[in-house]
Amino acid sequence: xxxxxxxxxxxxxxxxxxxxxxxxxxxxxxxxxxxxxxxxxxxxxxxxxxxxxxxxxxxxxxxxxxxxxxxxxxxxxxxxxxxxxxxxxxxxxxxxxxxxxxxxxxxxxxxxxxxxxxxxxxxxxxxxxxxxxxxxxxxxxxxxxxxxx
Numbered sequence: 331x332x333x334x335x336x337x338x339x340x341x342x343x344x345x346x347x348x349x350x351x352x353x354x355x356x357x358x359x360x361x362x363x364x365x366x367x368x369x370x371x372x373x374x375x376x377x378x379x380x381x382x383x384x385x386x387x388x389x390x391x392x393x394x395x396x397x398x399x400x401x402x403x404x405x406x407x408x409x410x411x412x413x414x415x416x417x418x419x420x421x422x423x424x425x426x427x428x429x430x431x432x433x434x435x436x437x438x439x440x441x442x443x444x445x446x447x448x449x450x451x452x453x454x455x456x457x458x459x460x461x462x463x464x465x466x467x468x469x470x471x472x473x474x475x476x477x478x479x
Contacts, residue, residue: 333420335378335390335428338366342379345386349409358446362389365405372396375404380421387412390425392438401429403440406449422456430475437475441468 336342346362360368369375374396380388388408395402403425408418429435440458442449450469458471 331382331417331420333417333424334381335421335424336381338369338377338379342386346377346379346389349386349389349407351407352410352413355410355446358443358449359405359407362405362407365389365391368404377405378425380408380417382412382415382417385412387417388421390421392425392429395439400437400439401432401435403429403438406440418452419456422452426456426473426475435475438473439470441465441470443467444469
């Protein structure tokens with residue numbers, strides 16, 4: 331199974347609106363509609379459809395945050411039908427590879443709702459470390475990209 335990140339065209343945008351996390355996870359991540367709207371509101375967000383071969387399975391988005399000048403993974407979601415199949419891990423690693431090629435991107439930051447233990451474990455297992463910061467009630471993690479390539 332090959333995981334790819336595809337820039338959003340109009341067809342992908344409509345497909346991403348159909349993908350949903352499980353009801354118990356809805357407080358953990360913004361909806362894809364809100365995320366796409368955020369990307370449309372400025373040029374700092376870069377959204378992608380996550381595909382497993384030719385099947386759309388999730389959504390992700392990075393941004394060069396205008397407030398702190400850091401690259402962030404703003405979103406990573408896998409549709410409830412495709413969770414626990416390794417797609418989230420593979421998509422995250424693809425995103426890190428992509429971001430490692432961005433000019434001036436030496437590390438990636440993200441934040442996680444503390445109750446989202448599954449996501450926190452995934453981020454730790456893929457090299458993210460908690461910074462000790464809490465922003466908006468979320469735990470901030472950082473990944474040094476020097477080993478990615």
